[in-house]
Amino acid sequence: MENNTIVVTGGAGFVGSHLIAALARDYPRSRIVSVDNYFTGRRDVHVDAPNVTYLEDSTANINKRWANESFGTPDIVFHLGEYARIPQSFDEPDRVWEYNAWGTKEVVKFCLDNGARLVYAGSSSKFGNDGQDEHLNPYAWTKAKNGELIRNYGNWYGLDYVITYFYNVYGPGQIEDGRYATAIGIFQRQYRDGEPLTIVEPGTQSRDFTHIDDTVAGLLRCAEHGKGDGYLIGAGREWQMLEVAKLFGCEHVMIPAKPGERARGEADNSKVRALGWEPKVALEDYVADFVASARRG
Known part of the structure; x- marks a missing residue:
């Protein structure tokens, strides 16, 4: 290019x-x-x-x-x-x-x-x-x-x-506030503000975070x-939303289900891997780094 x-x-x-x-x-x-x-x-x-x-x-x-x-x-x-x-x-x-x-x-x-x-x-x-x-x-x-x-x-x-x-997709620069905020962005803002994390019911719905x-x-x-x-x-791993919230190690509350949401999401990334790509960042490591940094202030 x-x-x-x-x-x-x-x-x-x-x-x-x-x-x-x-x-x-x-x-x-x-x-x-x-x-x-x-x-x-x-x-x-x-x-x-x-x-x-x-x-x-x-x-x-x-x-x-x-x-x-x-x-x-x-x-x-x-x-x-x-x-x-x-x-x-x-x-x-x-x-x-x-x-x-x-x-x-x-x-x-x-x-x-x-x-x-x-x-x-x-x-x-x-x-x-x-x-x-x-x-x-x-x-x-x-x-x-x-x-x-x-x-x-x-x-x-x-x-x-x-x-x-x-x-x-999650990471630095994601939207954290307002109606277009991402799930991880919302969790990060709530954690910093000392609020319980809000999980959309039923909480068992899964996503592949990349x-x-x-x-x-x-x-x-x-x-x-x-x-x-x-x-x-995609990273190629399913995370239930309750599992994601637990990574932050704080309280959570359930909120009503939203219309149009799918139950599961996991990428079959084999076609991208065949081009020589590999995901390098794990969600659990990212959240652990975020939590440690937030605690340090």
């Missing part, structure tokens, strides 16, 4: 900002352009590097916006800039449609028109319950349909693509060597 023009949608988000930092470090002769509408993105995570540029705009406008810029032809597009929360998607279906359906359609067209390689961040929610979980909520459904769109464009028009899937560094490393590996669909970037 050296000497390329690389676009990252959602580049001011949690995963996107870490990805841009890695790209700026590893490919200093490439031009990196972030396109983010700052719905959940933040300006304080911008990467201060001479080869990084930030554009504030919706992915739905990417084709028009790019035509008014002077970046040249894009070579690779990391498409991370979508709506990415399950329970909240029931309350904001129009926003989910705009960001995940319309926006992604425009990104796919952008890649096809420019001959750019598309690296898409799909949703692991589609794999639960023998594939039936993609119908549980507006978020999962639109993400699953985007995967279909991309695969079809590959077959119909020769789109060059690789589809990856994230599994409960550190942000491992996620970015897997994403780059797939971008460089992957082809087609099915790259699950």
Whole structure:
């Protein structure tokens, strides 16, 4: 990816900002352009590097916006800039449609028109319950349909693509407050504030938690060597939410179940491992380091 023009949608988000930092470090002769509408993105995570540029705009406008810029032809597009929360998607279906359906359609067209390689961040929610979980909520459904769109464009028009899937990414920079906060982010904030950890009922639902560094490393590996669909970037271990709370060693309380949540989540990461990737950060080690640091103040 050296000497390329690389676009990252959602580049001011949690995963996107870490990805841009890695790209700026590893490919200093490439031009990196972030396109983010700052719905959940933040300006304080911008990467201060001479080869990084930030554009504030919706992915739905990417084709028009790019035509008014002077970046040249894009070579690779990391498409991370979508709506990415399950329970909240029931309350904001129009926003989910705009960001995940319309926006992604425009990104796919952008890649096809420019001959750019598309690296898409799909949703692991589609794999639960023998594939039936993609119908549980507006978020999962639109993400699953985007995967279909991309695969079809590959077959119909020769789109060059690789589809990856994230599994409960956590680590520095994650959202800790508000309705878009991540599970580990919420637990960390509650622990620091001396509050009991809130666990969504029944607590036996499981997730595969994957550190942000491992996620970015897997994403780059797939971008460089992957082809087609099915790259699950997950640690490969199921954690029940009650088990995760116990790692923090403090009190917890149960809160009512949320709509659209799946029961299980665990990555079959064999396809990414075949590219030479291995997860390096274990959740229990990360939490132990966090707790020790919080106790030191």
